[in-house]
Amino acid sequence: MVVTRRNEVATRGQGDAHDVTDLVVSAVAESQLSGGIATVFVVGSTAAVTTIEFEPGAVADLNRVFEALAPRAGEYRHHLRWGDDNGSSHVRAALLGPSLTVPFAERKLALGAWQQIMLLEMDTRPRRREIVVQIVGE
Amino acid sequence: MVVTRRNEVATRGQGDAHDVTDLVVSAVAESQLSGGIATVFVVGSTAAVTTIEFEPGAVADLNRVFEALAPRAGEYRHHLRWGDDNGSSHVRAALLGPSLTVPFAERKLALGAWQQIMLLEMDTRPRRREIVVQIVGE
Amino acid sequence: MVVTRRNEVATRGQGDAHDVTDLVVSAVAESQLSGGIATVFVVGSTAAVTTIEFEPGAVADLNRVFEALAPRAGEYRHHLRWGDDNGSSHVRAALLGPSLTVPFAERKLALGAWQQIMLLEMDTRPRRREIVVQIVGE
Numbered sequence: 001m002v003v004t005r006r007n008e009v010a011t012r013g014q015g016d017a018h019d020v021t022d023l024v025v026s027a028v029a030e031s032q033l034s035g036g037i038a039t040v041f042v043v044g045s046t047a048a049v050t051t052i053e054f055e056p057g058a059v060a061d062l063n064r065v066f067e068a069l070a071p072r073a074g075e076y077r078h079h080l081r082w083g084d085d086n087g088s089s090h091v092r093a094a095l096l097g098p099s100l101t102v103p104f105a106e107r108k109l110a111l112g113a114w115q116q117i118m119l120l121e122m123d124t125r126p127r128r129r130e131i132v133v134q135i136v137g138e
Numbered sequence: 139m140v141v142t143r144r145n146e147v148a149t150r151g152q153g154d155a156h157d158v159t160d161l162v163v164s165a166v167a168e169s170q171l172s173g174g175i176a177t178v179f180v181v182g183s184t185a186a187v188t189t190i191e192f193e194p195g196a197v198a199d200l201n202r203v204f205e206a207l208a209p210r211a212g213e214y215r216h217h218l219r220w221g222d223d224n225g226s227s228h229v230r231a232a233l234l235g236p237s238l239t240v241p242f243a244e245r246k247l248a249l250g251a252w253q254q255i256m257l258l259e260m261d262t263r264p265r266r267r268e269i270v271v272q273i274v275g276e
Numbered sequence: 277m278v279v280t281r282r283n284e285v286a287t288r289g290q291g292d293a294h295d296v297t298d299l300v301v302s303a304v305a306e307s308q309l310s311g312g313i314a315t316v317f318v319v320g321s322t323a324a325v326t327t328i329e330f331e332p333g334a335v336a337d338l339n340r341v342f343e344a345l346a347p348r349a350g351e352y353r354h355h356l357r358w359g360d361d362n363g364s365s366h367v368r369a370a371l372l373g374p375s376l377t378v379p380f381a382e383r384k385l386a387l388g389a390w391q392q393i394m395l396l397e398m399d400t401r402p403r404r405r406e407i408v409v410q411i412v413g414e
Contacts, residue, residue, distance in 0.1 A: 002173040002276050004243045035278040037315050037377075037410055039175050039239050044250040045191045052370040053321040057353035061363050062370050065346055070203055077195035087199050094190040094200050098253070099239050101175075101315050101375050103410035105280045110408045112320040115374070132248045134175055134241035136274055136412055138278050140311040140414050142381045177313050177377050182388040183329040208341055215333035225337050232328040232338050236391070237377050239313075270386045272313055272379035274412055 003031040003135040010128050011047070011121035014072060014089060015063040018119040019054045020131055021111070027133040028104050036137015038109065041099045043130040046089035046123040048096035054116035062120075066092045072124065089122040096120065104137070141169040141273040148266055149185070149259035152210060152227065153201040156257040157192045158269055159249070165271040166242050174275015176247065179237045181268040184227035184261040186234035192254035200258075204230045210262065227260040234258065242275070279307040279411040286404055287323070287397035290348060290365060291339040294395040295330045296407055297387070303409040304380050312413015314385065317375045319406040322365040322399040324372035330392035338396075342368045348400065365398040372396065380413070 005027040009018050024038050042049050052058055069092070076087020100117065103110045111117070119131060143165040147156050162176050180187050190196055207230070214225020238255065241248045249255070257269060281303040285294050300314050316325050328334055345368070352363020376393060379386045387393070395407060 004173060004241065035280060035410075037175075037313075037412055039241055041239070041241050041248055043248055043253065045189055045196075045253040050370045051321055051374050053354075053366055055354070055357055057355070057357045058321075058363070058366040058370075061346075061352045061354050062367050065367050065371070069207070069345070070199075076199045078191075078193070078199050079195070081193055081195045087196070090191055090196040091200050091203050094188045094196075094256075095203070095234065096371065097235065097238065097373065098189050100373065101239050101317070101377050103280065103315055103317050103408045105408075105410075110317055110319055110406075110410075115319065115321040118370075130248075132241045132243075134173075134243075134248075136175055142311060142379065175313075177379055179377070179379050179386055181386055181391065183327055183334075183391040207345070208337075214337045216329075216331070216337050217333070219331055219333045225334070228329055228334045229338050229341050232326045232334075232394075233341070233372065235373065235376065236327050239377050268386075270379045270381075272311075272381075272386075274313055 005133045007131045008128055009119055012126050014122055014124050016121040017059045019116045020119050021117045024117055024133050027135055031135040033137035034107055035105045037101050037103050039101045039134045040117055041132045046086055046093050047129055048093045048120050049100045050096055050118055051115045052118050053114040054118055086124045092122040143271045145269045146266055147257055150264050152260055152262050154259040155197045157254045158257050159255045162255055162271050165273055169273040171275035172245055173243045175239050175241050177239045177272045179270045184231050185267055186231045186258050187238045188234055188256055189253045190256050191252040192256055224262045230260045281409045283407045284404055285395055288402050290398055290400050292397040293335045295392045296395050297393045300393055300409050303411055307411040309413035310383055311381045313377050313379050315377045315410045316393055317408045322362055322369050323405055324369045324396050325376045326372055327391045328394050329390040330394055362400045368398045
């Protein structure tokens with residue numbers, strides 16, 4: 001069986017992080033499925049999804065590493081194409097990836113106690129993000 | 139239901155990028171399934187899959203960051219083992235990862251308008267890559 | 277159909293790598309399913325999963341790049357929160373990601389001959405890791 005749940009999250013620009021674990025927990029609960037996998041997918045090429053201990057320090061540390069890897073104020077060939085300023089966003093989002101798949105059994109996701117599912121905005125401006133949670137199970 | 143589709147893509151060496159979105163779109167269409175997930179997996183340890191706005195600038199920006207992270211001409215312990223020259227390929231491919239899972243509903247993949255599925259060759263020589271698209275749905 | 281298999285792996289601290297391919301191969305075999313996907317998920321926010329040619333040189337090369345990206349002895353805001361010393365672990369694990377999905381068909385995983393599934397410990401101390409292998413197929 002397949003159950004699709006779409007959610008919208010408003011973000012405030014590059015580095016803005018959202019704990020979306022509860023969206024996934026409630027999608028699993030509403031699906032009434034006992035076991036399977038939940039795929040979390042962010043629509044668009046300038047945001048990404050991963051897991052982290054969701055506290056401001058760890059999120060800031062991750063953002064600092066991304067700033068070193070792909071500085072926001074750096075020069076990007078992507079900027080030459082459209083006059084955009086978000087070359088750093090595309091690089092960061094492609095590296096981290098738009099999707100994550102988490103198993104669940106007996107209606108419970110296999111997350112650790114200090115492991116949350118995070119949407120990380122990479123774009124340089126606020127966005128409304130669509131998060132698709134796709135549950136496949138039985 | 140599960141539907142498997144295998145595809146072959148010829149690549150031209152490190153940094154060569156291919157938009158494989160159409161392979162996944164047509165695999166979903168041929169599966170006749172209405173909703174589910176499509177897993178895109180590249181066979182081998184020196185290539186990777188992600189999503190990106192597939193235009194030459196953004197792809198070049200991503201490759202430049204990989205070249206800074208794991209320079210092609212750098213020294214790698216992997217080279218000592220086999221006399222290979224592709225230590226940078228292994229590091230880059232492991233970082234980006236070989237697989238991506240994309241939901242679909244009403245026969246339509248949940249991709250953004252500017253979000254394509256990309257195969258990124260990391261090896262230092264041309265390869266024939268096998269891409270497995272595995273559709274699981276109903 | 278869904279089959280869940282949980283495994284425990286004892287690790288020796290940051291950079292310790294384990295080839296967990298056989299766990300996944302045997303979970304597929306025991307599931308008796310012919311085709312589908314196997315999701316490999318590590319519970320916790322300081323370890324990660326990817327594929328690599330599992331030989332000590334390639335693993336060391338990857339760890340060296342992580343040490344450059346997020347040095348173990350660096351300063352992390354995460355340390356200020358709990359007095360932890362594993363800020364580098366959180367950054368590395370979030371970047372690489374906790375999960376991987378591999379297709380299988382005719383009971384055989386779609387891995388290359390030199391492509392193994394690796395658990396990479398990122399934490400600064402030994403851990404007992406739970407690896408969930410979730411098989412969804414038919």
